[in-house]
Amino acid sequence: xxxxxxxxxxxxxxxxxxxxxxxxxxxxxxxxxxxxxxxxxxxxxxxxxxxxxxxxxxxxxxxxxxxxxxxxxxxxxxxxxxxxxxxxxxxxxxxxxxxxxxxxxxxxxxxxxxxxxxxxxxxxxxxxxxxxxxxxxxxxxxxxxxxxxxxxxxxxxxxxxxxxxxxxxxxxxxxxxxxxxxxxxxxxxxxxxxxxxxxxxxxxxxxxxxxxxxxxxxxxxxxxxxxxxxxxxxxxxxxxxxxxxxxxxxxxxxxxxxxxxxxxxxxxxxxxxxxxxxxxxxxxxxxxxxxxxx
Amino acid sequence: xxxxxxxxxxxxxxxxxxxxxxxxxxxxxxxxxxxxxxxxxxxxxxxxxxxxxxxxxxxxxxxxxxxxxxxxxxxxxxxxxxxxxxxxxxxxxxxxxxxxxxxxxxxxxxxxxxxxxxxxxxxxxxxxxxxxxxxxxxxxxxxxxxxxxxxxxxxxxxxxxxxxxxxxxxxxxxxxxxxxxxxxxxxxxxxxxxxxxxxxxxxxxxxxxxxxxxxxxxxxxxxxxxxxxxxxxxxx
Numbered sequence: 195x196x197x198x199x200x201x202x203x204x205x206x207x208x209x210x211x212x213x214x215x216x217x218x219x220x221x222x223x224x225x226x227x228x229x230x231x232x233x234x235x236x237x238x239x240x241x242x243x244x245x246x247x248x249x250x251x252x253x254x255x256x257x258x259x260x261x262x263x264x265x266x267x268x269x270x271x272x273x274x275x276x277x278x279x280x281x282x283x284x285x286x287x288x289x290x291x292x293x294x295x296x297x298x299x300x301x302x303x304x305x306x307x308x309x310x311x312x313x314x315x316x317x318x319x320x321x322x323x324x325x326x327x328x329x330x331x332x333x334x335x336x337x338x339x340x341x342x343x344x345x346x347x348x349x350x351x352x353x354x355x356x357x358x359x360x361x362x363x364x365x366x367x368x369x370x371x372x373x374x375x376x377x378x379x380x381x382x383x384x385x386x387x388x389x390x391x392x393x394x395x396x397x398x399x400x401x402x403x404x405x406x407x408x409x410x411x412x413x414x415x416x417x418x419x420x421x422x423x424x425x426x427x428x429x430x431x432x433x434x435x436x437x438x439x440x441x442x443x444x445x446x447x448x449x450x451x452x453x454x455x456x457x458x459x460x461x462x463x464x465x466x467x468x469x470x471x472x473x474x475x476x477x478x479x480x481x482x483x484x485x486x487x488x
Numbered sequence: 489x490x491x492x493x494x495x496x497x498x499x500x501x502x503x504x505x506x507x508x509x510x511x512x513x514x515x516x517x518x519x520x521x522x523x524x525x526x527x528x529x530x531x532x533x534x535x536x537x538x539x540x541x542x543x544x545x546x547x548x549x550x551x552x553x554x555x556x557x558x559x560x561x562x563x564x565x566x567x568x569x570x571x572x573x574x575x576x577x578x579x580x581x582x583x584x585x586x587x588x589x590x591x592x593x594x595x596x597x598x599x600x601x602x603x604x605x606x607x608x609x610x611x612x613x614x615x616x617x618x619x620x621x622x623x624x625x626x627x628x629x630x631x632x633x634x635x636x637x638x639x640x641x642x643x644x645x646x647x648x649x650x651x652x653x654x655x656x657x658x659x660x661x662x663x664x665x666x667x668x669x670x671x672x673x674x675x676x677x678x679x680x681x682x683x684x685x686x687x688x689x690x691x692x693x694x695x696x697x698x699x700x701x702x703x704x705x706x707x708x709x710x711x712x713x714x715x716x717x718x719x720x721x722x723x724x
Contacts, residue, residue: 208721245564247722270566277564281557283499294498297491298565339561 195222196258198347198376199244204253206239213239214400217253221376221393223346226369228387229380230477231397237380238278240397241351244378245275257347271299274345276353280336284325288316288335291324295339302342313368314338330358337368348377354386366390384477396477416443419456420465427461492567492575493582499558500545500579508541509587513594520598527599528606529677531591535613536645536672538587539620543641546580547624548634550717555634559722569718573625577710580621588614612695613673615702620645620671622706626713629720645671656689664691667705670698 199221206214214236221227229237242248244255246266255262257269282291292311296302311317314334324332333353340348348369354362362383369377369390381387387394388408396404419440421427427440431452434442442452449466456463497505512534519530550573553559563569592610596602620641627637652668655661663669676682676695686692 242722247560247563249719249721266568267566270564273564275561275564277560279557281560283558284556285501286498290498294495295561295565297495298562298567336561 195224197221198223198225198258199378200254200256201244202254202256204240204243204250204255206243206248206250208239212400214243214250217397217400217402219395219402219405221347221378223376224374225393226377226379226391228391228394229378229397230384230387230394235397236400237397238351239400241275241277241349241378241380245273245277245349246270247277271343272346274340274343274348275350276336276340277349277351279355280332280339282324282332282335282339285323287323288320288327288338291335292320292338292342295342299343306344307342310338310341313341313371315364330360330364333365337365346375348372348375348379350377350379352381353379354381354383362386414443414445415449415468416441417449417466417468419452419463420467421456422462422464426459427456430455430459430461489571489575489578492571493578496549496576496579499553500549505545505583508545509590512537512587512591516591516594516598527595528601531595532610532613532674532677534591535610535617535674538584538614538617539645539671540642541587542580542584542617542621543624543638543645545583546576546621547638547641548628549576549580549625550628551632551637552628552634554632554722563722570714573714573717577622577625580625581618584614584617584621588617612699613676615699616645616671616673619667619702619706622709622713626709629713629716648672649675656691661689661691664693664697665701667701669693670702673698 197220199219201220202218204214204217205212217236217240219227229240231237239248243250244262246262255269257272260268260272262269283294286294292307296307311320314337316331316334316338319327319331324335327335337353340350350369353369354365366386366389369379379387379390392408394404394406394408395402396406416436419427419431419442421440424440428435431440431442434444434448434452436443442449444452453463453466515534515537516527516531519533520527523530548555553562563572588610592602592607623644624637624641627640628634631637631640648668648671652663652666655663655668669675670693673695675693676698682693
């Protein structure tokens, strides 16, 4: 896999306050990276820097072999972005909005636009003014403006914010179908991030505090065992447990094997349940419960 | 660049600009109807209103996009910011130039007389309108509020001469080397009034100085605004 994004020691101060400190990470083609952190952690600032909305004091950002500072136009011609809620030109139709964004790229033909409009399912509403659109439709039009140049890299800051479950499902399905595109996404919905991403970058107080690789392809599950004799079970499963609880991250076969092992050792297993809030718990472990909302 | 300029006109809503130009035509018809004076001479009175329309339509040309959040999408596309700033300036200048051409054309149709001298003089007298365009663009990089930008721009256009007269009254004659006394060149139409004012206040206001100072200030404001816009963090 080819490296598509290389971020090295990016720092940013606003009014003398360090907002980002030495941010460094890499992304590869086809990877979906989730940026996770509490409000005010610096996720949006990082995304705004990556899309040219903010300047940065130190460090380098490379899109493939191009440096954002030196080859701004070349870099952003490979990138599609959706930063926060998509505030488009409300008095214009969806079609005219797309026309405006199309004009900022070279060599985009009408067929490409039609294809994108089909993907975001807005064919019927394209002639209508954006001010008449629902939030979900605006979000999808925002995605369309982000996809207009068939980007190799997609940067999305809370793309599902305020959407209903159907809207969220539609956006996730669009993103899942984007093969070979590197996607960087931030969201407060951790379950959504966990189901979508291969890698999670935890940011707190302007610093990367952890990078976690999620093995979404392998059919492993996070399960908890509820038993009558915790200490005996803990001794037996010690090599498999991922924390102080009786929690393991294994395939169905191994989980079944462990269950048999417990029963053979006269331990009553009351319940085995999947823990879907793994990322959420990890998030709270790493950043605590402090909300840094300004 | 042409595509970017076209984008600016699409965003502002061409119909509003067209409507403003219709008002100028109606004003010329009314002038012709109610006044016995020479229409060529009267048409100069429309120039300050070109400045007002520029302030209204273009006053928040940058700040409105920051306020509405549209820049969060627009500025993430692969176009350098100085080009976007330039396209906004060009769209203002195109609007002013087209309006001037329209006024000259309608004046000619109504009065059946026109001269090259009149056309050149009309464009020269319209330099303050171009100045207000650059000034409005600069203000919109400085302030986030659209109404503040429009307000400052119209206030400057309306009261700049009064403010400079106050300065002249208290012997701060350095003001004659700023743009303040040169935002309405109709002052230079009446030579008697101008000469009296110059000799009474001990100053030397003249159109050549006005044109030079306005153009130099336009360049300075353009470069300052462009620099600010290029470095601006788009917070919204």
